[in-house]
Amino acid sequence: xxxxxxxxxxxxxxxxxxINNFGRSVTKPGHRYGxxxxxxxxxxxxxxxDGEFSVNGASYRLRQGQGFxxxxxxxxxxxxxxxxxxxxxxxxxxxxxxxxxxxxIGLNQDSPVFTCEPEQHLEQFxxxxxxxxxxxxxxxxxxxxMLMLFFSTLAQSKRSTMADHSENAYVAxxxxxxxxxxxxxxxxxxxxxxxxxxxxxxxxxxKKHTGLSPIKxxxxxxxxxxxxxxxxxxxxxxxxxxxxxxQETESFHKIFKQHTGLSPxxxxxxxxxxxxxxxxxxxxx
Numbered sequence: 001x002x003x004x005x006x007x008x009x010x011x012x013x014x015x016x017x018x019i020n021n022f023g024r025s026v027t028k029p030g031h032r033y034g035x036x037x038x039x040x041x042x043x044x045x046x047x048x049x050d051g052e053f054s055v056n057g058a059s060y061r062l063r064q065g066q067g068f069x070x071x072x073x074x075x076x077x078x079x080x081x082x083x084x085x086x087x088x089x090x091x092x093x094x095x096x097x098x099x100x101x102x103x104x105i106g107l108n109q110d111s112p113v114f115t116c117e118p119e120q121h122l123e124q125f126x127x128x129x130x131x132x133x134x135x136x137x138x139x140x141x142x143x144x145x146m147l148m149l150f151f152s153t154l155a156q157s158k159r160s161t162m163a164d165h166s167e168n169a170y171v172a173x174x175x176x177x178x179x180x181x182x183x184x185x186x187x188x189x190x191x192x193x194x195x196x197x198x199x200x201x202x203x204x205x206x207k208k209h210t211g212l213s214p215i216k217x218x219x220x221x222x223x224x225x226x227x228x229x230x231x232x233x234x235x236x237x238x239x240x241x242x243x244x245x246x247q248e249t250e251s252f253h254k255i256f257k258q259h260t261g262l263s264p265x266x267x268x269x270x271x272x273x274x275x276x277x278x279x280x281x282x283x284x285x
Contacts, residue, residue, distance in 0.1 A: 005130060007129075008021040008232060015094075015095045015096075016095050016097045017094075017098060017101070017147070018095045019091075019129075019143055019144070019147060020040045020092035021090075022089070022090065022129050023089070023126070023130070023278075024088070024090075024126060024130065025089075025090070026085075027051075027080040027086045027087070028080070029082045029083065030079065031085060031086070032079040033077065033078055034075070034076055035076070035212060036075070036076065036077075036220060036224050037074060037075050037221045037224045038070055038071075038072055038076075038224065038228075039073070039224070040072055040092050040094035041072060041093050041094060041102065042069070042090060042092045043067060043068070043069050043070075043090065043091050043107075044068055044089070045067035045088060045089050046062055046063065046065065046066055046067060046086055046087070047086075047087045047088055047118075047123055048086070048087040049080060050063050050080075050083075051078060051079055051080040051085070051086045052081075053068045053076070053077075053112075054076065055070070055075070055109060056074060056109075056171065056175070056209060057208075057209040060112075062113065065117060065118060066114065066115050066116075067113070067114050068112050068113050069102065069107045069108070069109070069113075069114075070112070071108070073179040074109055075175070075210055075212070075220065075221075077211075089122065089123050089127070090126070091126055091129075104155065105155045107154070114154060114157060115157065116157040117157070120156070121153065122150060122154075125147075129143045170195050170205060171209045173194070173195045174191050174194070175210075177191060177194050177195075178214075178221055182218060182221055182222055182244065183245045184245060186218055186245070188203060188214050188215060191214050218245075219259070220259075222244040222246075223255065223256060223259040223260070225243075226241070226244045226252070227256075227260065227271075229243070230268040230271065231267075231272065240264070
């Protein structure tokens with residue numbers, strides 16, 4: 001659990017750079033998110049406390065003044081410490097320029113951790129965005145300015161030196177295959193054939209490096225994509241089910257409820273109401 005204030009905006013894939021969401025959270029002891037995948041880039045910056053961030057078999061113990069990058073479509077988990085849980089701000093973004101900007105900063109999934117001193121104002125940039133969250137031209141340009149200042153500060157800061165963690169090549173290939181083809185009726189046999197491995201060996205290797213079986217990873221990926229579309233679009237549920245690889249809407253409903261505890265319709269109402277509630281909370285209504 002966490003006490004969070006956040007704002008989300010519908011995804012705009014054709015933009016050069018788009019702000020998807022941003023917020024501030026005070027987490028409960030042992031708060032855990034994941035394993036899950038995201039459809040956009042996401043940066044967390046830790047204001048207080050300790051915790052652990054994991055991606056594809058690599059784990060990082062992180063504290064105040066550090067942060068981590070989550071790239072789209074990678075399975076990640078992060079957990080707050082039981083005694084000193086995290087407080088953090090986060091910023092999600094996408095668009096054609098996103099990857100090149102992160103490359104210029106030196107952040108990627110092989111090197112996802114950075115260190116930035118509190119006086120460098122990353123928190124203030126996000127809080128400023130929370131206070132200017134309406135659809136006016138003035139607020140839009142101000143949020144974009146804060147995003148650029150956030151990137152500028154990261155580029156200036158010296159990232160902490162962490163040991164390099166090389167991904168297993170076969171697992172990385174299968175993950176990319178899932179990311180590209182999740183909307184199709186995939187089987188483990190298809191994944192194994194794609195990388196030229198025995199089905200059983202691939203399953204063992206995949207679970208060792210991700211903690212999940214290939215099918216469970218695929219299902220988690222599909223459900224995360226579905227949840228994102230339900231939250232931020234008005235697409236019909238049948239269309240979302242089909243775009244996430246489910247030919248039968250009934251199967252999609254069943255698996256989604258197992259994954260989230262809610263039906264797709266209930267989840268959409270809940271998540272879309274959260275944005276309204278957070279706007280009211282921020283502006284004291």
